[in-house]
Amino acid sequence: MADALLHIENVRAGYGDAVVIDDIGFSLGEGESLAVLGRNGMGKTTLILTLMGQTNLVAGRMSMRGVRFERSPSNARVAMGLGWAPQERGIFASLTVEENLAVAARAGHWNAARTFELFPSLAERRRNFGNQLSGGEQQMLAIARALMTNPALLLLDEPLEGLAPIIVEEMTRTIRKLAAEGVGFILVEQHTQLALGLTRQAIILERGRIVFKGASQELIDDPSVLVRYVGLRGERGLVPAAPR
Ligand SMILES: Nc1ncnc2c1ncn2[C@@H]1O[C@H](COP(=O)(O)OP(=O)(O)OP(=O)(O)O)[C@@H](O)[C@H]1O
Ligand SMILES: [Mg+2]
Known part of the structure; x- marks a missing residue:
């Protein structure tokens, strides 16, 4: 097996x-x-x-x-x-959505473009800071960030x-x-x-x-x-x- x-x-x-x-x-x-x-x-x-x-x-x-x-x-x-999206989300408040994704990036299928495709509402907020996001957007970002680790x-x-x-x-x-x-x-x-x-x-x-x-x-x-x-x-x- x-x-x-x-x-x-x-x-x-x-x-x-x-x-x-x-x-x-x-x-x-x-x-x-x-x-x-x-x-x-x-x-x-x-x-x-x-x-x-x-x-x-x-x-x-x-x-x-x-x-x-x-x-x-x-x-x-x-x-x-292992790609972890924590319960408390762990978004960096003073980084933008794009920057939050960039710090997690590892080479592979999932990059910023692909995660934005998966979460279109996050794409619209790409230049907003972590602390400017709604709860739902923060959760999407937490998952998107976990995906960025491929x-x-x-x-x-x-x-x-x-x-x-x-x-x-x-x-x-x-x-x-x-x-x-x-x-x-x-x-x-x-x-x-x-x-x-x-x-x-x-x-x-x-x-x-x-x-x-x-x-x-x-x-x-x-x-x-x-x-x-x-x-x-x-x-x-x-x-x-x-x-x-
Ligand atoms: N940092 C910690 N130090 C000591 N005990 C903790 C700590 N974190 C959690 N616990 C205890 O461990 C037990 C399990 O907590 P855990 O957070 O794993 O539960 P959970 O099933 O995720 O609950 P929830 O649905 O509320 O998120 C609880 O009794 C909690 O009080
Ligand atoms: Mg829990």
């Missing part, structure tokens, strides 16, 4: 002495997508930060295309193909959080387009139904552990696991069977 694009196993990590995620393991192939679901504080961002080398890794292995990276610094992980796998941490419904729709279309182009991604989301519609695989985290791992479609077909662990927050069209 060919090496997975990303393979992690028995990962235990946290902050200082506090262990936040434990016994985490999954594999993703080239161009595949994974939804990471779970309520607030369950360890979703900690998992992403751990992939990027920003937490205290206590145990576990992580590899990309067969190359171990759990002891590598963050910049080496970017070079290996990743094999995008890490999207709640890209739809706090966005107006019309922007959520636009962003959803964009993520679908990226998937169709073969860009693999891990999508952390509280918009559960949207996330399941965009991904092939899903995991649910509960207090830092995986309580579901399987096909996204499984959770769409039988939402009982979702209702139990994620609840109905922010959902439309997900109605649990009423207890009788």
Whole structure:
């Protein structure tokens, strides 16, 4: 079997002495997508930060295309193909949109012209400073910047959080387009139904552990696991069977 694009196993990590995620393991192939679901504080961002080398890794292995990276610094992980769009977006306020993109650039398919094609509204704001952007534009810029690193796998941490419904729709279309182009991604989301519609695989985290791992479609077909662990927050069209 060919090496997975990303393979992690028995990962235990946290902050200082506090262990936040434990016994985490999954594999993703080239161009595949994974939804990471779970309520607030369950360890979703900690998992992403751990992939990027920003937490205290206590145990576990992580590899990309067969190359171990759990002891590598963050910049080496970017070079290996992890493209991170952080939950708090991390836009440089005093740089323009173009400059924000330029500082992230690594050679490859994705350049400023291609990312502007993908995010036309960002193209119109190319000479605006980071602190002049709306929340939606900042989120687009965060993803565009991750793309500029020409990743094999995008890490999207709640890209739809706090966005107006019309922007959520636009962003959803964009993520679908990226998937169709073969860009693999891990999508952390509280918009559960949207996330399941965009991904092939899903995991649910509960207090830092995986309580579901399987096909996204499984959770769409039988939402009982979702209702139990994620609840109905922010959902439309997900109605649990009423207890009788
Ligand atoms: N820098 C930190 N130092 C110590 N504990 C932290 C730190 N960041 C997060 N935690 C704790 O780790 C746990 C998991 O947090 P995490 O941010 O991974 O959750 P999350 O699932 O991403 O939540 P949300 O949906 O609100 O973004 C929480 O109990 C949180 O308080
Ligand atoms: Mg988070």
